Amino acid sequence: xxxxxSPLKQFEISTIxxxxxxxxxxxxxxxxxxxxxxxxxxxxFLTLTVNTRSIIPSRMQLIxxxxxxxxxxxxxxxxxxxxxxxxxxxxxxxxxxxxxxMIGMIPYQFxxxxxxxxxxGLAAVVFxxxxxxxxxxxxxxxxxxxxxxxxxxxxxxxLIPIEVISYLSRPISLSVRLFxxxxxxxxxxxxxxxxxxxxxxxxxxxxxxxxxxxxxLEILIAFLQAYVFAILTCLYINDAYHLH
Amino acid sequence: xxxxNKKLEELxxxxxxxxxxKNNLKNNSKDMGAGFGFKISTEIIxxxxxxxxxxxxxxxxxxxxxxxxIIFFIFGAFAGFLNxxxxxxxxxxxx
Numbered sequence: 001x002x003x004x005x006s007p008l009k010q011f012e013i014s015t016i017x018x019x020x021x022x023x024x025x026x027x028x029x030x031x032x033x034x035x036x037x038x039x040x041x042x043x044x045f046l047t048l049t050v051n052t053r054s055i056i057p058s059r060m061q062l063i064x065x066x067x068x069x070x071x072x073x074x075x076x077x078x079x080x081x082x083x084x085x086x087x088x089x090x091x092x093x094x095x096x097x098x099x100x101x102m103i104g105m106i107p108y109q110f111x112x113x114x115x116x117x118x119x120x121g122l123a124a125v126v127f128x129x130x131x132x133x134x135x136x137x138x139x140x141x142x143x144x145x146x147x148x149x150x151x152x153x154x155x156x157x158x159l160i161p162i163e164v165i166s167y168l169s170r171p172i173s174l175s176v177r178l179f180x181x182x183x184x185x186x187x188x189x190x191x192x193x194x195x196x197x198x199x200x201x202x203x204x205x206x207x208x209x210x211x212x213x214x215x216x217l218e219i220l221i222a223f224l225q226a227y228v229f230a231i232l233t234c235l236y237i238n239d240a241y242h243l244h
Numbered sequence: 245x246x247x248x249n250k251k252l253e254e255l256x257x258x259x260x261x262x263x264x265x266k267n268n269l270k271n272n273s274k275d276m277g278a279g280f281g282f283k284i285s286t287e288i289i290x291x292x293x294x295x296x297x298x299x300x301x302x303x304x305x306x307x308x309x310x311x312x313x314i315i316f317f318i319f320g321a322f323a324g325f326l327n328x329x330x331x332x333x334x335x336x337x338x339x
Contacts, residue, residue: 180282
């Protein structure tokens with residue numbers, strides 16, 4: 001199969017306008033374009049729908065309030081009273097990933113969450129932020145996070161490296177989960193779309209029916225992964241407050 | 245008056261049935277097979293990546309090829325299992 005028909009073609013980055021600053025390639029690509037559209041959609045949708053501020057909300061206002069409540073509830077469930085401060089951060093993270101995934105579900109659109117550098121960037125922000133938060137709250141005592149209480153002292157040389165590796169693996173597992181789900185789903189869709197064209201006679205209808213079902217599942221996964229990203233961020237923030 | 249009460253009762257019933265339906269839906273849609281597998285596998289893989297990474301860095305720094313890699317690979321594997329254990333415990337708690 002020629003490279004132009006590859007199921008991985010959809011993940012290719014193409015430059016829209018070339019920008020170079022101090023030897024670094026900062027070009028505006030189709031990925032940045034998708035992110036820009038995502039931010040625009042979120043901003044416009046949220047500001048326009050809650051603009052009227054009616055006591056009896058319209059349907060669109062209800063959607064915005066539902067999203068707000070969803071994340072506010074999540075934060076108060078996992079972090080408690082301390083969590084209110086972090087609502088803007090978690091909410092924008094959730095909306096960015098959610099709308100980014102949803103835009104990717106529109107045919108011919110680019111899915112920026114299917115690139116590990118994007119998801120790893122988001123996860124690294126969460127990880128570094130949470131680590132700083134832990135040090136701000138507990139100072140040097142934050143290192144006791146890696147020491148499991150009630151363990152005999154001669155086990156510590158073995159357990160502390162394991163705990164540290166487990167802590168360092170957080171941003172990787174956070175980013176890989178989102179990236180792998182999006183990459184696998186979109187590749188699968190394209191592979192089955194290829195079957196529709198190449199199978200003889202009317203048998204192409206079967207993969208087509210499968211694609212329809214798979215698209216529904218993908219939309220569910222798109223939402224679920226944004227939710228998972230948000231809930232894990234909440235859990236990490238909680239860890240920064242309550243060691244163990 | 246009687247007529248109004250009847251209507252209210254009907255509305256109450258409707259709300260009740262809808263809310264139980266919503267709760268049932270919530271419980272059923274949790275933990276699908278593939279998503280669950282992804283969750284567990286990424287935990288192990290991420291810990292292994294970090295373990296191997298640290299092992300390679302240590303080897304590069306102290307010229308101890310391949311001892312650092314072996315040791316930290318094993319640490320990474322243990323950390324992976326620790327992650328999986330924590331995820332499972334969190335899921336059990338939710339139930």
